[in-house]
Amino acid sequence: MELLSIREAAKKLGVHPNRLREWEKKGLIRPIRLPSGHRRYPTEEIDRILKAGGMNETEPDAVALYARVSTKKEADAGNLDRQLERLRAYAGEKRYRVVAEYTDVASGLNQKRRGLDRMLKAAEQGEFKRLLIESPDRLARFGFDYLERHLKFCGVEIEVISPKEPEEAHAELVQDLLAIITSFSARIYGARGGRKIRRGFQELMRRVREE
Structure with a gap:
């Protein structure tokens, strides 16, 4: 009888190892415990689940x-x-x-x-x-x-659900760009230099929006 570790069993079933722990709590799968306390899963048990098409404990919808x-x-x-x-x-x-x-x-x-x-x-x-x-x-x-x-x-x-970003997402992108620029500028030029470059970038974005 071949025994698999929790990561090997999870990989074979295509699930996260935490899923196997949850199944064990629900009594849906029973691993063998080694003297060290580690779990081992018989390949027969894994094959049984695969043949059944998985546990289906969560509804597909x-x-x-x-x-x-x-x-x-x-x-x-x-x-x-x-x-x-x-x-x-x-x-x-x-x-x-x-x-x-x-x-x-x-x-x-x-x-x-x-x-x-x-x-x-x-x-x-x-x-x-x-x-x-x-x-x-x-x-x-x-x-x-x-x-x-x-x-x-x-x-x-x-x-x-939407292939196109909503309008508010564009404003967020500008804020994220400002955060990146400020962070890198502060590292290179110090805090004062970072703030100065941030203000310059804000002014540039304002002009772009006006045009």
Whole structure:
């Protein structure tokens, strides 16, 4: 009888290792415990799940929504609520069952977002099969492909509901560009130089908008 480690078993089943731990808690799979305490999964048990087409413990129409705006000012203006409303409407049209909603008021450059962290943990535990977002930059300004790959490994597909970014996203992009420029300028020229370059960039963007 061949035994697989939790990572080997998860890879063969195409799920995250945390999913196997959840299945064990529910009594859906029973690994063998070594004297060291480590789990080992018989290949026969893995083959049984594969032949059955997976556990299917989460309904295929179960989806989560993720919405984000960069600033509290945007949230207070109702941009976050409108974004969620559009996501809910889309889910309703597709007859998806919304099981969770996650939101953040933070820059897309910020990787330490409470809503994003909660969403990723829920995905790793197999709580939904599909994540609805309005546009890729709502999830991350940079590194979207890595998040998409991780979620896919967890068995979650990302569904982008709008091929075109909303108007408020353009303003956020300018703010994120300002943050990047200020950060790099401050490192090169010091804090005062960073602020000076930021003001110059803001003036340039103002002229572009006027033209």
